[in-house]
Amino acid sequence: MQHFDTIIIGGGPAGLEAAARLSKFDKHVLIIEKDPALGGKLLLWDKLFPDFASSEELLHQLIENIKNDNVKVSLNTGIKEIENEGGLWNIIDNHNNKYSAKALLLATGFDVFDASRKEEYGYRIYPNVITSVDLEKILSGEVSHAEPKKVVFIQCVGSRDEKVGNHFCSKNCCICAVKQAIEVKEMYPNSEVYCFYMDLRMFGESYEELYRKAQQDYGITFIRGRVSEVSPTYHGQVQIKAEDTLLSRPIRLTADLVVLMVGMEASEGTVEIGKKLQIGGNYDYFKSKNQHLADNLTYLDGIFVAGTSKRQMSIPETMKDAAAAALEINNYLN
Amino acid sequence: MKIEIIEKLKEDVRYKEALTACMNCGVCTAICPAAEFYKYDPRTICNIVQSNNVDEIEDLLNSETIWYCGQCMSCKTRCPRGNVPGMLITVLRKISQEMGYFVNSEKGRQQLAIKRTVGENIINAGYCVHPDIVDPDLHPEQGPVWRWFINNIKEVSPKMGAVYHQETAGALRAISKDTLDEIKSIFKVTGGEEFYKKIEHFSSEKAKDFQSNADYDYMIKVYTTDSGDHTR
Numbered sequence: 401m402q403h404f405d406t407i408i409i410g411g412g413p414a415g416l417e418a419a420a421r422l423s424k425f426d427k428h429v430l431i432i433e434k435d436p437a438l439g440g441k442l443l444l445w446d447k448l449f450p451d452f453a454s455s456e457e458l459l460h461q462l463i464e465n466i467k468n469d470n471v472k473v474s475l476n477t478g479i480k481e482i483e484n485e486g487g488l489w490n491i492i493d494n495h496n497n498k499y500s501a502k503a504l505l506l507a508t509g510f511d512v513f514d515a516s517r518k519e520e521y522g523y524r525i526y527p528n529v530i531t532s533v534d535l536e537k538i539l540s541g542e543v544s545h546a547e548p549k550k551v552v553f554i555q556c557v558g559s560r561d562e563k564v565g566n567h568f569c570s571k572n573c574c575i576c577a578v579k580q581a582i583e584v585k586e587m588y589p590n591s592e593v594y595c596f597y598m599d600l601r602m603f604g605e606s607y608e609e610l611y612r613k614a615q616q617d618y619g620i621t622f623i624r625g626r627v628s629e630v631s632p633t634y635h636g637q638v639q640i641k642a643e644d645t646l647l648s649r650p651i652r653l654t655a656d657l658v659v660l661m662v663g664m665e666a667s668e669g670t671v672e673i674g675k676k677l678q679i680g681g682n683y684d685y686f687k688s689k690n691q692h693l694a695d696n697l698t699y700l701d702g703i704f705v706a707g708t709s710k711r712q713m714s715i716p717e718t719m720k721d722a723a724a725a726a727l728e729i730n731n732y733l734n
Numbered sequence: 735m736k737i738e739i740i741e742k743l744k745e746d747v748r749y750k751e752a753l754t755a756c757m758n759c760g761v762c763t764a765i766c767p768a769a770e771f772y773k774y775d776p777r778t779i780c781n782i783v784q785s786n787n788v789d790e791i792e793d794l795l796n797s798e799t800i801w802y803c804g805q806c807m808s809c810k811t812r813c814p815r816g817n818v819p820g821m822l823i824t825v826l827r828k829i830s831q832e833m834g835y836f837v838n839s840e841k842g843r844q845q846l847a848i849k850r851t852v853g854e855n856i857i858n859a860g861y862c863v864h865p866d867i868v869d870p871d872l873h874p875e876q877g878p879v880w881r882w883f884i885n886n887i888k889e890v891s892p893k894m895g896a897v898y899h900q901e902t903a904g905a906l907r908a909i910s911k912d913t914l915d916e917i918k919s920i921f922k923v924t925g926g927e928e929f930y931k932k933i934e935h936f937s938s939e940k941a942k943d944f945q946s947n948a949d950y951d952y953m954i955k956v957y958t959t960d961s962g963d964h965t966r
């Protein structure tokens with residue numbers, strides 16, 4: 401049995417940032433990550449909104465910050481058991497290693513909404529319907545794609561939708577679509593780019609400005625209306641159906657590429673641990689003790705939460721939340 | 735009168751099922767086959783009803799709009815808020831019929847024809863639609879073969895496996911008197927009979943505007959009048 405001050409479950413931005421902060425407080429930390437690499441969902445993105453910062457560089461920096469004797473990392477590691485014994489949290493992993501710590505930080509993050517659950521959008525049915533995650537790979541050059549003439553972004557896929565059980569707003573997709581629409585336009589200057597939305601929630605710093613830039617400088621067309629379905633055309637394109645709700649008129653648009661802005665859901669790991677420890681809240685995200693006053697605490701002594709395992713957050717929000725969690729844990733340990 | 739509209743709306747159980755909180759996304763309109771053809775927008779109807787603005791709701795009851803819906807309920811399958819605009823329409827139609835607003839629109843006045851055809855057929859024949867009651871004059875869309883079919887129905891039916899007017903199981907069978915009596919009493923108890931009377935009453939009031947009574951000619955006239963101003 402190895403002992404640590406804190407065990408962090410999840411090696412994404414939240415886990416890495418919290419580990420870096422705790423190590424500066426001279427606490428011994430173990431990061432347990434189920435995947436073969438650190439970074440979590442950061443690995444799925446090429447550039448970040450709203451400033452087109454490189455996600456690779458950010459990840460590089462986050463990993464640099466944990467390179468010290470206080471932080472250990474265990475990759476390819478799942479959790480088998482979590483139990484409290486005499487005020488200590490004992491963990492058995494899938495390799496049957498045993499660890500213990502006074503504090504556990506759950507940073508198990510989110511999963512991307514599985515777009516094939518919205519069957520009417522044709523993901524995995526029509527090859528020219530892709531998700532925002534797939535598009536990142538095209539934008540980064542990892543995957544190649546024939547030059548599209550018309551590209552349509554569809555917002556709120558898997559969010560604000562009773563039909564898939566997610567009433568919440570995923571918060572990041574609006575601005576992500578603006579970012580990606582600009583990138584598409586830069587990659588294919590001759591393409592026409594459309595974005596169908598219900599509301600554009602441009603609440604963050606310089607989001608609104610980027611939206612304006614997308615319209616003004618890049619000529620991207622924003623249409624207020626939620627898409628009802630995507631269907632194939634005879635010529636191998638796809639046709640989308642929506643209502644232009646500002647004109648009260650149904651419209652159809654034929655496109656070469658449709659990008660589904662997939663939302664966030666509690667990750668598998670979050671759901672699992674939430675059930676195990678009975679700290680699951682709405683939509684299986686972790687429930688913090690008090691959203692206003694104790695947002696990194698849970699109802700269990702010594703169990704802390706940070707980042708998108710709790711609710712939808714952007715990366716800067718996640719990092720701040722992780723820093724706050726590190727502070728709480730440090731206080732708790734002292 | 736106007737207060738009554740809101741009361742009638744809110745007390746209808748279908749209203750509570752049909753509309754909770756519309757977010758004006760337009761998915762219903764995008765999928766609605768009627769909206770593609772007619773000047774019709776189910777989203778706007780939800781929005782008007784949701785606004786609680788009684789003047790606008792009254793305008794709806796007087797309008798052509800509520801008669802465009804084909805009641806296919808496609809909108810139910812997709813609404814991300816679980817609303818059913820098509821069912822909201824059924825409630826608005828019922829109020830329009832009960833309070834007599836329907837006679838103020840071209841499509842609304844055609845309710846008389848529906849009452850006298852499909853509506854009465856159920857009671858008198860036990861069928862909504864039966865060849866005997868699909869008058870070739872009223873249904874040009876059936877094509878010329880329809881008149882031939884009606885004229886030769888006795889000979890043709892057996893060839894199509896139908897048991898025209900026979901008291902046995904199968905298509906086009908005669909409906910027994912017991913069953914018809916039962917249908918009549920259901921209509922009486924559930925208010926259907928009263929409802930039909932209202933449609934006749936308001937239609938005959940309206941017929942006076944056309945220097946007529948609500949006779950067959952009037953029915954044919956409202957049934958066939960087309961301003962040509964319904965489609966997009």
Ligand code: SF4
Nearest residue numbers: 756757759760762813
């Ligand atoms: S689909 Fe539902 S929420 Fe959207 S406009 Fe229609 S009724 Fe309103």
Ligand code: SF4
Nearest residue numbers: 766803804806807820
């Ligand atoms: S039920 Fe009416 S409103 Fe709904 S989709 Fe069908 S025609 Fe349109």
